[in-house]
Amino acid sequence: FGKDTDNLKTEQSPEDDDRKVRRREKNRVAAQRSRKKQTQKADKLHEEYECLEQENTSLRREIGKLTEELKHLSDVLKDHEKMCPLLHCSMNFVPVARPDPITNCLPR
Template sequence: MSQGLPATGSVLQRSVSARGNQQQPQSPEDDDRKVRRREKNRVAAQRSRKKQTQKADKLHEEYECLEQENTSLRREIGKLTEELKHLSDVLKDHEKICPLLHCSMNFVPMARPDPITNCLPR
């Protein structure tokens, strides 16, 4: 044995092994208690496994829902990006011909609150 332990082992080891070697006849009450404890433990283990499975199923469902929502939002982003491009193009085309933007009043250097209303006919 290493680290200075006696060859016969520690007091704790001898105590445990001494108890393990002594076979005391079990009473029927002890047997019943052991059977009940094992049954209770088996039921608790089944409950725990079922709860774990339900939790995994719930997480999987949540994952599926989030994936669907993500796909839907990505589609919406695509549509909105297309709409933005279209509206930007329409605005650029309109700016070329807009009489309000080309009004000579807009080029007069004077302070005015709203340049658009100054170009409108009175």
């Protein structure tokens, strides 16, 4: 009696085979969809990375230009202070020492 029931369990009906084939096909399609979704997500992240890299490069260039402009304007101001009649007027009580603007404005 036991052997007969074992044979029944291992033998599959055509409906079981069809169900198995449909399940495998459904799983294959779901796996394809999942891989495609992962690829699209990776592509989107790569595009975002490229945009951020370009923006970063542009901002670094702008920082460089602004740093040069700050240095130039500070030099112009120092030259002006040397000969400014208002700064050398006897009405001024105490000359105020100002911190170097370049050192204070640069990122740390």
